[in-house]
Amino acid sequence: MPFIDLKAQYAALKTSIDARIQRVLDHGQYIMGPEVKELEEKLAAYVGVKHCVTVASGTEALLIALMSLDLKPGDEVITTPFTFAATVETIVLAGLKPVFVDIEPDSCNIDASKIKAAITPRTRAIMPVSLYGQVADMDEINALGLPVIEDAAQSFGASYKGSKSCGLSTWGATSFFPSKPLGCYGDGGALFTDDDVLAQAAREIRVHGQSARYTHTRLGVGGRMDTLQCAVVLAKLERFDWEIERRLAIGARYQALLADLPVQRLAVRDNRDCVWAQFTLMVDDRPNVQSRLTEAGIPTAIHYPKPLHRQPAYAQPVDMPNAERAAERVISLPMSADLSDAQQDTVVAALRAALS
Template sequence: MPFIDLKAQYAALKTSIDARIQRVLDHGQYIMGPEVKELEEKLAAHVGVKHCISVASGTEALLIALMALDLQPGDEVITTPFTFAATAETIVLLGGVPVFVDIEPDTCNIDPKLIEAAITPRTRAIMPVSLYGQVCDMDEINAIAARHGGLPVIEDAAQSFGASYRGRKSCGLSTWGATSFFPSKPLGCYGDGGALFTDDDALAQAAREIRVHGQSQRYTHTRLGVGGRMDTIQCAVVLAKLERFDWEIARRLAIGERYQELLAGLPEALGVQRLAVRGNRDCVWAQFTLQIEAREAVFKSLNGAGIPTAIHYPRPLHQQPAYERFGRGQVLPHAEAAARRVMSLPMSADLSEAQQDVVVAALRQALQQHVARV
C-alpha cells in the first residue's frame, strides 16, 4: 500500500499530463513559457485573489514573500515551532529572528491566543502555518496584526492548498499566501514548485522581480533577487492536475471524515487522539495525522504489517540544533508533546475504503497488542 498514491493519480490523468508535457517539449520554452502565465491566472481565480506568482518551491515562496516585505537583519517573525524547517529557515536566511509560539494541542496549528504577548517593537511579520491541511484561525491572527500597526501576515499554506476557511480559500486570507507543489502536496507537480498569492499590487510586482534575480526588465536589476522561477514543464503538470482537483479535494474531505469516524470507535484506553477540525473550516489532509501515546510500538507494528506511516514532525524547531538558539531555552509543552505523539497514515484522493479498513484494523490490532503487553 503506498503512503501517497501518485501512480494511481497519474494513471487517471495520463492522457492530459502527457499532452501538456509534450506541448512544452514542442514549443521549447522551458523557462517562463506560456504555461506559466496560464497556471498563474487559473490559480489566482481558484483562490480568489488578484495575483499569483509561481516560484521554484514552497521554500522559495516564503523566502520571496519575506524579501518583498523587506525583512531586515534582526527583524522578528512570529511563527510556530511545529512545522517543517523551511518556515524558520527562510526567516534566518535573511538575518531575521523566528519567534516561536506554542500550538493548539488539538489542531497542532499555532495558538492565536499566544501571539499578541510575543509581539515586540522588532516584530515585522506573523507567519502561521496551516498544518496538515487545516487553515489556522486567520481572522483572529489578522485582527491581532491590525491592532499592531498592520503587521503583514504570511500564511504558510504548503499543506493546505484547496482548503476553505469561513467560505474563503487558503492562500487568499492574508497579506501573502504561500504554497508548495511538492509531489506529495494536495496539488503537486513532478518536482519542486510553489506559488505566492496576494491582492497587493506592489508586493506582487516585487515578487515577480525578485524571482528573476531582481530584474524589472532584462538586465535591469532594481532589487536583490533570486533564481526562483517555476519550470514550464512543472506548470504544465499542475495545469493537467487542476482538471480533477475539485474532485480530489472532495475525496480528501470524504476520506478524512471517514478516517475520523472509524477512529472514533477506538476505545479511549488505547490512547489515540484525533486532530480536531474546527466548525468554520475544513481540512484537505495533506497528511492524515493523529496522536498516539504508544507511537513507537504502533509505528513498528504497522510498518511490519506493510502499512506505511510517517512522522510529521519528530522534533519541534525550538529544539532543532540549527534553531534552538532562537528558542532561548523555551518550553513549549504542546509542540513538544505533539512531536512525541504524532503519526501520519496513508492518505491520497485515490485511497479506497477497503484500504482504509485495512489501515484502521492494523492500527487497532497494534494498539491492542501494546496494551496487552503493558
C-alpha cells in the same frame, strides 16, 4: 500499500499530463513559457485573489514573500515551532529572527491567543502554518495588524469561513511538491496576494531582482517555476475539485472509523475544513505502534519528530510544551485522493491491532 498513491493519480490523468508535457517539449520554452502565465491566471481565479506568482518551490515562496516586505536584519517574525524546517529556515535566511509561539494541543496549529504576548517593538510579520491541511485562526491573526504570510504548503484547496487558503492574508504561500494536495513532478510553488506592489516585487525577486532584463532594482533569487512543472499542475487542476472532495470524505471517514480507538484525533474547527495533506493522529507509545503497523505492511510517517526550537540550527531556550508533546505522539497514515475504502479499512484494522 503506498503512503501516497501518485501512480494511481497519474494513471487517471495520463492523457492530459502527457499532452501538456509534449506541448512544452514542442514549443521549447522551458523557462517562463506560456504555461506559467496560464497557470498563474487559473490559480489566482481558484483562490479568489488578484495575483498569483509561481516560484521554484514552497520554500522559495516563503523566502520571496519575506523579501518583498523589505524587512531589516534582526527584525522578528512570529511563527510556530511545530512545522517543517522550511518555515523557520526562510526567516533565518532572510536575516530575521524567528519568535516561537506554541501550538493548540488539539489542532497542532499555532495558538493565535498567545501571539499578542509575543509581539515586541521589533516584530514585523507573522507566519502561521496551515498544518496538515487545516487553516489556522487567520481572522484573529490578521487582527493583530501585522503583515501575515500564510504558510499554506499543506492546505491548498482548503476553506476557511467560505474563503480559500492562500487568499486570507497579506501573502499566501504554497508548495507543489509531489506529495502535496496539488503537486507537480518535482519542486514548485506559488504566492498569492491582492497587493499590486507586493506582487510586482515578488515577480522581480524571482528573476534575480530584475525589473527589466539586466536591470536589477532589488536583491533577488533564481526562483522561477519551470514551464514543465506548470504544465503538470495545469493537467492536475482538471480533477482537483474531485480530489479535494475525496480528501474531505476520506478524512471524515478516517475520523469516524477511529472514534472508538484510544487515539487523539485532530480537531477540525467548525468554520473551516481540512484537506489532509497528511492524515495525522496522536498515539501513546508511538514507536511500538509504528513498528507494528510496519510489520502489517502499513506505511507511516512522522510529521514532525522534533520541534524546531529543539533543532540544532534553530535552537532556542523556550518552553513549548504542546509542540513537544505533539512531536512525541503524532503519526501519519496513508492518505491520497485515490485511497479506497478497502485500503482504509485495512489501515484502521491494522491500527486497531497495533493498539491492542
